[in-house]
Amino acid sequence: MGEEEMKIPKKLRWVSTGETLGEGGQGQVYLVTNKHESSGKKYAMKRLKNVDSEKARSRFSREVEAIKEIEHRAIVRIIDHSHTDDDFQFYVMEYFEGTRTLSQIIFAQANPYHGDVHLCLELFEEIVSALWACEHSSIPLVHRDISPNNILVLTDGSIRLIDFGICQIENGKTVTLTGESFGTRKYAAPECESGSNSTISIRSDIYSAAKVLWSAITSRDAFAREEPVFRNLSMKKMFPANPETWPLALIFEKTIRKKPEDRFSGTDEALDLVQELSAFFQRGHSSIEDIIHRCPACGWKNHREISESERRLRPNHLRYTDHFICNLCGLEYNRNLTSVQEQDERREHFG
Numbered sequence: 001m002g003e004e005e006m007k008i009p010k011k012l013r014w015v016s017t018g019e020t021l022g023e024g025g026q027g028q029v030y031l032v033t034n035k036h037e038s039s040g041k042k043y044a045m046k047r048l049k050n051v052d053s054e055k056a057r058s059r060f061s062r063e064v065e066a067i068k069e070i071e072h073r074a075i076v077r078i079i080d081h082s083h084t085d086d087d088f089q090f091y092v093m094e095y096f097e098g099t100r101t102l103s104q105i106i107f108a109q110a111n112p113y114h115g116d117v118h119l120c121l122e123l124f125e126e127i128v129s130a131l132w133a134c135e136h137s138s139i140p141l142v143h144r145d146i147s148p149n150n151i152l153v154l155t156d157g158s159i160r161l162i163d164f165g166i167c168q169i170e171n172g173k174t175v176t177l178t179g180e181s182f183g184t185r186k187y188a189a190p191e192c193e194s195g196s197n198s199t200i201s202i203r204s205d206i207y208s209a210a211k212v213l214w215s216a217i218t219s220r221d222a223f224a225r226e227e228p229v230f231r232n233l234s235m236k237k238m239f240p241a242n243p244e245t246w247p248l249a250l251i252f253e254k255t256i257r258k259k260p261e262d263r264f265s266g267t268d269e270a271l272d273l274v275q276e277l278s279a280f281f282q283r284g285h286s287s288i289e290d291i292i293h294r295c296p297a298c299g300w301k302n303h304r305e306i307s308e309s310e311r312r313l314r315p316n317h318l319r320y321t322d323h324f325i326c327n328l329c330g331l332e333y334n335r336n337l338t339s340v341q342e343q344d345e346r347r348e349h350f351g
Contacts, residue, residue, distance in 0.1 A: 008032070009088050014045060014080070026056055032092065042097075043079060048089035057089060063164040064091050066141050072133035074126050076152070076160045098155040103148035106216050113216040117244045118281060123159065124213045124251070125274045127151065130161045131209065132267035135202045142168040142200055144192060146208035147184040148215055168200055186222040187211045190258050203260045206270055210255030217245055250277065 008014055017031040021044055032045045050056045064081045071077075081091035102123075106113055113120050127146065134141050143150075143164060152160040185193075189204040211222040250273065254264050264270040 008045075008090075012088075012090075014043070014092060016045075017042065026050060027060070031095065042095050043092050044095040045090055045092045051087060051089050057084070060089050066134075066139065066164045067091075067093075069139045070133050070137050072130055074130035074159050074161055075133060076162050096152070096154050096160075099152045099160075101149050102151040102153055102159070102212065102216070105153055106148060106219055107221070111216075111219045114219045115217065115245060117217070117248065118278075120213055120217045120248070121274060121278050121281070123216055124209060125271065125278070126159050127161065127209045127212065128206065128267050128270050128274065130159075131202060131205050132271060134205070135267050140202075142202055143205050143208075144168055144200065145184060145188070146205050146212060147187040148212055149184065151212065189260070191260060199260070201260065202266055203263045206255055206264055206267065207257075207260075210252055213248065213251065214256070217248060244281070248277075 008016055013034050013036055014032040015035050017033060019031040021029040021031060023029070027046050027048050029044055029046045031042050033040055033042060048056060048060045061084050064078065067075065067078050068081070076093045079092045079094065082089050105111060113123065131143070131146075134143060141164070143161070145163060146161075150161065150163045152162055154160065187208045189200075189207040191200050192204055214220075215222050251270075254262075254273065255270070257263050264273075
């Protein structure tokens, strides 16, 4: 990058340190300090390169307005920004030493998220919580590019969602071209692809967040085709060798679906399930109240009762009324038993 590109108008309070943090087709991000602060505290400045493009300026302005309206711990905070008619288009945001993108972490040799259900659930909850803030903002918006590259991980493990450059303002004008597609292809929802007639909504972001979850738990780049992941056998083969990981299928079942109407209706519903799963892992086996309504192994609500004719073919310990088969994991269980352990003990007793 040349000196001319690094130059910041003198009327601004910001001075470049000369260190570039990143550069893309539309903008540059580099470190700056505030000339009025003696501490030398560093900030990140994003500058629009193509200021002559009306579309690029509109997108940049939209990104600034979108981030300004959202106050959430997982969304980067804007400190200063330009005005629409300024020649130098920029915004300054908080900067954290030692941050890495999620992609730098999960695709590395030692991925701390790999096979760790608890850590992955925390990650997914933080992402969806940030999307909740977007959905319920005074200016509701859809990010449209949720991917590991657009999630910063701080040294304390918390995250920051970045790059709202192609966000869509709900009930507002969308700055796009006919037939244009959005987002990182492997993580973008089908309706974000060129030629799709489906509406892009918060469900699109939740879809992408689930693919980020998939990449985190498996250390794999997201898959390009969705259908195989809905087959339990395929999912189990692709998960790490940890029996706790497969209940995440409950999340994928309601997120990575081709049709938006088959996904969670919004972030509230998604957060409810994530919190239920987190509580399930924390408390261990289900209580009797949960077993009445859910599979004691995976927590899935969808099951079928074993018929009387089927019960006759079962061993003695399974010949009970109120006996069910989970439609997700295939576990046979009885709602009158309070835990998987108790069912195992009963099975041994009747041998």
